[in-house]
Amino acid sequence: MTAIGNLSLKQIRFFVAAVDWGSLSRAASQLNVAQPALSQQIAQLEARLGTLLLTRTARGVRTTEAGDRLYRHARTILRQVEGAVADVTGHTPERGSVAIGLPTSVATILAHPLLAILLRQHPGIRPELFESLSGYLHELTMRHRLDLTILYRETPAPGLGVEPILREDLFLVARAGAVAGSAITMRDAARLPLVLPSRTHTLRSLVDARFARLGLELTVVADVDSLPTMRKAAAAGLAATILPMSALVGTGEGDRIDALRLTEPGISRPVSLCRAIDHPLTGAALIAADAMRAEMRRLVGAGTWGGATLHEP
Structure with missing residues (x-):
């Protein structure tokens, strides 16, 4: 043998x-x-x-x-x-585990309501939620460790299926009252001291590329791969940062920070539901995928996912 x-x-x-x-x-x-x-x-x-x-x-x-x-x-x-x-046992497809990967800013707004839906409406499903950087989540998806993943991309990659759900705008986040108005041009934002994720982070790559396209160099005073630390630095007035509104949900710093929309021209990013195309989804994963789509659309429609618009095919 x-x-x-x-x-x-x-x-x-x-x-x-x-x-x-x-x-x-x-x-x-x-x-x-x-x-x-x-x-x-x-x-x-x-x-x-x-x-x-x-x-x-x-x-x-x-x-x-x-x-x-x-x-x-x-x-x-x-x-x-x-x-x-x-x-063989006749169990319904609403049984089994499903592994879901969420980037930190998305987890801030989506993880709790998604978990509540799956546990209350589908008690036979055991969700496994993973929160990490999108690059690592991509890797885990391709290794079949994750069934479903939210990633910031709009087009498929080799072996990766991508379903765009929404787009979210990025905002300058600063101490309350530190910057006048409700919006700020990218040129003015580039002059402010900023704390941003390190260059390996997809958010940083996007921000760097969009500012560079305008011939602008950012004033980055610290590289911080921690969402809570970036928010606290902004609230304390140490430096501003650039984040989507979803990253500010439930932070506890609501009255200490302002979120100003970036303009001229502004920055947005896609938020997509992804999976490995050679990894067939189980009944539990299919149900979870439907729940994720529906909840993301509900959050946008209710205005809870600020600065976001639904993707139009």
Whole structure:
């Protein structure tokens, strides 16, 4: 019998858990097994495949190239098993887990209402919400770790399906009263001291490109990859920042900051529902996708998602 024929579902499930949690101890805790037992199953899996799948570091585990390839297949296998069990047992498609990735600013406005909808209206679905930088969410989507992801892009990428839902404008966020008016030109904004995310962040890339297109150089005094810190810096008058209105929802700094629309010409970005096109969606994921579309449209229609307009095909 080949090595592949000797693989067990337990080994595959343990391997996926180790990758998902990035730590053998955390994976063992989630699976409710002893860590040595989990380590042994993964070691046997590596021995049967004749290759190293995980590298151990002081901060946890990471996949090797072979491990990354196996992970993509393993996620598909586990979902197919879930689907087979549901088909045989007659469970409705409203059962199962769905992994959803949200960038931080979108999570600020969408995560809570989406979670409430799924838990109250679809109790058989177990949502897994991940909040992180969009670049990392893209990577997790392509690795099939995430079923559905919100990304700031309008056009498909290799292997990535993109469904634009809305566009949101960007605003200059500053201490209340520090800048007069309700809008500010991009030329005037460029003269102000700013705190912005680092250059690896998609928001920073967009802002830099749009200002550079006008021949403007930004006055960035600090690179900060933390949304709460950027908001607090603006509220304290340390420097202004540039954010969408969604990033300001529920901040607790409402009366200490002003949000001025950027004009001449202004900046907006697409917000799209994305998935890996080679990763079939389960019934639970399809229901979650419908809930995400509907809730995003409701938030825009109700004016809760400030500065946003629905995408028109």
